[in-house]
Amino acid sequence: MSTLNPYCPDCGAAVAHPHAEGCGVARCLFTGGRRLSCGSRHRADLELDHACGGDEWTGRWPGEAEAAEFGWWTCWDGPGPEQGWDYQGQGWVQVPEGTPGAVPDLDRLSTDAQWDRHALRWVRRVNR
Numbered sequence: 171m172s173t174l175n176p177y178c179p180d181c182g183a184a185v186a187h188p189h190a191e192g193c194g195v196a197r198c199l200f201t202g203g204r205r206l207s208c209g210s211r212h213r214a215d216l217e218l219d220h221a222c223g224g225d226e227w228t229g230r231w232p233g234e235a236e237a238a239e240f241g242w243w244t245c246w247d248g249p250g251p252e253q254g255w256d257y258q259g260q261g262w263v264q265v266p267e268g269t270p271g272a273v274p275d276l277d278r279l280s281t282d283a284q285w286d287r288h289a290l291r292w293v294r295r296v297n298r
Contacts, residue, residue: 174229183227197232199223202285202292236283236292237274243267244275 177184181193189196189205196205200220208222228235237243243266248259265272283292 176229178227181227185229186226188224188226195227195232196225199225199290200287202233202279202287231274231276233276233279233292234274237276237279238267240278240283240294241267242275242278242282243269243272244277245269245272 174185178189178193178195180195181190183189183193192206194204194206197203198205198208200222201208205222205225225232243264244262245265246259246261247253247263248261249255249257253259262275262277264275264278279292282295284295285291286293
């Protein structure tokens, strides 16, 4: 897993301090999605006008800790300086922890986990 970053890369919030308004990293504590693009007033499946809350910078990208906890890792297998720009590859692929270049698979959170607004974290979906 990556080392802790003492400051949010977007708004500069220090660890354990709230993100600034308009920060692209801050998440909505109601939905778990990006606060900047929450759009709660335009979605029929959400409670209207919910408060997104004051997400704090943890030192890690939102969801990174949960993806690592669940053992969900991904690695780029595609064009780039390592393989060459003409290499086709498979794009992002699921890999085991410890694979060189692997990062927590944040995309998998939206399919195999759900946001728990009371615990303020992603939890594994059951029966998947």
